[in-house]
Amino acid sequence: MAKSIDVSDLNIYYGDFLAVEGVSMTIKARSVTAFIGPSGCGKSTMLRSLNRMHEVIPGARVEGKVMVDGQSLYGPDVDPVAVRRSIGMVFQRPNPFPTMSIYDNVLAGSRLNSRKLSKADADDIVERSLTHANLWNEVKDRLGKPGQGLSGGQQQRLCIARAIAVEPEVLLMDEPCSALDPISTSAIEDLIHELKSDYTIVIVTHNMQQAARVSDETGFFNLKAAGQPGHLVEFNATKKMFTNPDEPATEAYISGRFG
Amino acid sequence: MSSTVALSHAKLPRWAPALVGVVSLAAAGLPAMLLGWGLFAWLVASVLLFLAALPGWSLVVEGRRSAVDRLMTGLVWSAFGVAVLPLVWLIYVVVDQGAQAINGEFLTYSMRGVIGDEQGGVYHALIGTVFITLAATVVSVPIGILTAVYLVEYGGRSKLARWITFLVDVMTGIPSIVAGLFALALVVLIFGPAFRMGFGGSIALSLLMIPTVVRSAEEMFRLVPMDLREASYALGVPKWRTILKVVVPTAIGGVITGIVLAISRVIGETAPLLVVAGATDGVNFNLFDGRMTTLPVFIYSQYAQSTPAGYQRAWGGALVLIAIVMLLNLIARLLGKLLAPKKA
Numbered sequence: 001m002a003k004s005i006d007v008s009d010l011n012i013y014y015g016d017f018l019a020v021e022g023v024s025m026t027i028k029a030r031s032v033t034a035f036i037g038p039s040g041c042g043k044s045t046m047l048r049s050l051n052r053m054h055e056v057i058p059g060a061r062v063e064g065k066v067m068v069d070g071q072s073l074y075g076p077d078v079d080p081v082a083v084r085r086s087i088g089m090v091f092q093r094p095n096p097f098p099t100m101s102i103y104d105n106v107l108a109g110s111r112l113n114s115r116k117l118s119k120a121d122a123d124d125i126v127e128r129s130l131t132h133a134n135l136w137n138e139v140k141d142r143l144g145k146p147g148q149g150l151s152g153g154q155q156q157r158l159c160i161a162r163a164i165a166v167e168p169e170v171l172l173m174d175e176p177c178s179a180l181d182p183i184s185t186s187a188i189e190d191l192i193h194e195l196k197s198d199y200t201i202v203i204v205t206h207n208m209q210q211a212a213r214v215s216d217e218t219g220f221f222n223l224k225a226a227g228q229p230g231h232l233v234e235f236n237a238t239k240k241m242f243t244n245p246d247e248p249a250t251e252a253y254i255s256g257r258f259g
Numbered sequence: 260m261s262s263t264v265a266l267s268h269a270k271l272p273r274w275a276p277a278l279v280g281v282v283s284l285a286a287a288g289l290p291a292m293l294l295g296w297g298l299f300a301w302l303v304a305s306v307l308l309f310l311a312a313l314p315g316w317s318l319v320v321e322g323r324r325s326a327v328d329r330l331m332t333g334l335v336w337s338a339f340g341v342a343v344l345p346l347v348w349l350i351y352v353v354v355d356q357g358a359q360a361i362n363g364e365f366l367t368y369s370m371r372g373v374i375g376d377e378q379g380g381v382y383h384a385l386i387g388t389v390f391i392t393l394a395a396t397v398v399s400v401p402i403g404i405l406t407a408v409y410l411v412e413y414g415g416r417s418k419l420a421r422w423i424t425f426l427v428d429v430m431t432g433i434p435s436i437v438a439g440l441f442a443l444a445l446v447v448l449i450f451g452p453a454f455r456m457g458f459g460g461s462i463a464l465s466l467l468m469i470p471t472v473v474r475s476a477e478e479m480f481r482l483v484p485m486d487l488r489e490a491s492y493a494l495g496v497p498k499w500r501t502i503l504k505v506v507v508p509t510a511i512g513g514v515i516t517g518i519v520l521a522i523s524r525v526i527g528e529t530a531p532l533l534v535v536a537g538a539t540d541g542v543n544f545n546l547f548d549g550r551m552t553t554l555p556v557f558i559y560s561q562y563a564q565s566t567p568a569g570y571q572r573a574w575g576g577a578l579v580l581i582a583i584v585m586l587l588n589l590i591a592r593l594l595g596k597l598l599a600p601k602k603a
């Protein structure tokens with residue numbers, strides 16, 4: 001069920017602007033891969049190119065190859081909608097649907113696609129997803145209330161619940177914990193550990209400890225200089241990255257963060 | 260000198276503006292009485308006095324910043340008064356004059372066979388206005404909304420989208436009588452020179468409504484954050500479903516308000532309807548055959564009779580028309596409230 005992702009020589013553009021250059025990596029199935037790097041180096045851009053969300057932006061395009069379980073993601077007959085159904089995403093900024101209640105937000109994947117669900121199944125999915133996202137206890141008494149009435153961190157957890165409710169095979173998470181307190185953060189990390197047995201997970205984080213805690217492998221992105229495209233400096237097992245990285249730049253970045 | 264920063268300073272009492280207001284009215288009242296000014300001149304003089312007195316007092320007691328604040332607040336309120344005064348006045352006059360004409364028969368009888376001062380009614384015009392405007396709405400809302408969806412979701416910066424935007428702008432400026440003549444030409448071209456029908460009027464009104472609907476719907480769709488569309492795409496929802504179930508519902512409150520404003524604008528059109536739909540004294544329920552009178556045309560033709568009974572019927576028709584427009588606005592506000600995205 002889980003899928004591995006092979007990226008080779010990927011260039012990602014916004015119009016004429018080359019944002020990420022020459023990335024090659026292999027993301028293993030049933031594992032957690034973390035992307036780290038300074039702000040603006042293209043982590044979000046890279047992540048969005050893995051489920052074809054990048055091309056939603058006018059003028060945005062990619063060059064190179066992304067293979068998911070041996071199938072080319074950018075092949076001419078690949079349907080981006082089908083891709084996004086099996087590769088889900090949690091965005092850097094929480095974006096619950098303002099017209100929907102908390103309940104409907106969790107079920108948005110089915111609701112928007114007009115998939116029929118029995119009431120019992122729907123209740124079950126909502127409770128399970130919200131529990132996984134560590135939000136159930138806070139909202140179980142007001143599931144009918146609008147999702148935008150929640151706090152920023154609660155909205156982010158709602159978006160995580162919404163993404164796992166459709167049971168994607170790969171889950172891309174863009175700084176899912178940046179707005180969360182330590183308790184919710186640890187709940188999300190537990191969730192990641194739990195999902196890892198069935199899913200492939202890619203997570204962007206600015207928190208080195210988090211990358212060290214949750215991920216099996218880590219990719220370090222950097223900019224050569226301001227205005228230059230971002231590139232992948234090193235991709236290695238997380239243990240090695242944090243103890244004995246191959247590149248001095250990786251060591252500098254990580255140890256700089258740890259002080 | 261103390262080294263602490265003063266955080267408080269002298270303030271005028273809460274009732275200061277009210278006091279200055281009353282004093283200004285009284286002070287301006289004196290010359291008004293002596294020189295025999297009218298009500299209007301008295302009010303203007305009072306407002307000017309107020310705008311000078313309150314900031315002046317404030318300058319002495321509270322200092323410069325508060326004085327400027329009081330002056331600006333006064334100016335804003337005066338401007339507001341100038342803006343709503345004509346509206347209130349207009350409503351007062353229409354209700355005052357029109358109420359005398361309104362009774363059960365006025366609302367349920369047409370003008371068929373009514374001679375001279377006999378009691379006539381507005382029923383046929385009411386039916387005409389409702390039918391013709393409704394048909395115009397049914398035609399222009401889908402066209403307008405679909406155009407807006409194209410412009411926002413699919414057009415991007417393409418040539419076609421730019422041309423459509425340009426043409427919509429041009430359409431906004433079409434004089435209503437020209438729209439009427441065009442609709443007439445169309446009807447005549449298809450059905451022959453002597454043919455008249457209410458739907459011809461709907462066509463003319465649609466031409467006037469479509470640009471307004473496109474513009475307002477476009478604005479509303481553009482306000483829907485890109486984040487929401489992306490959230491929907493990321494769940495594997497196709498674009499057309501995203502538009503139908505995320506973009507449109509999020510924007511629907513504003514879109515409906517825009518539609519109702521467009522209706523309110525065309526419901527009072529007289530010239531194009533006089534040209535295409537003609538005028539008649541009787542009730543006509545068939546949009547597609549025969550002349551139909553609308554309320555503005557009714558008002559115009561009654562007024563043109565220049566008799567006291569005609570004037571009164573014209574005012575009565577005006578009151579009915581204004582009541583309909585207000586009702587529409589009320590419905591729009593209600594729908595907007597009900598359908599707008601809710602915060603907790």
Ligand SMILES: Nc1ncnc2c1ncn2[C@@H]1O[C@H](COP(=O)(O)OP(=O)(O)OP(=O)(O)O)[C@@H](O)[C@H]1O
Pocket residue numbers: 014017019038039040041042043044045046057092
């Ligand atoms: N929609 C866009 N249009 C044009 N350029 C963009 C767009 N989004 C991002 N970029 C550019 O692409 C580069 C990479 O941005 P990206 O958002 O991927 O950074 P990031 O690594 O996720 O940063 P952060 O850690 O701050 O989230 C930046 O130079 C940014 O300015």
Ligand SMILES: [Mg+2]
Pocket residue numbers: 043044045092174
């Ligand atoms: Mg980012």
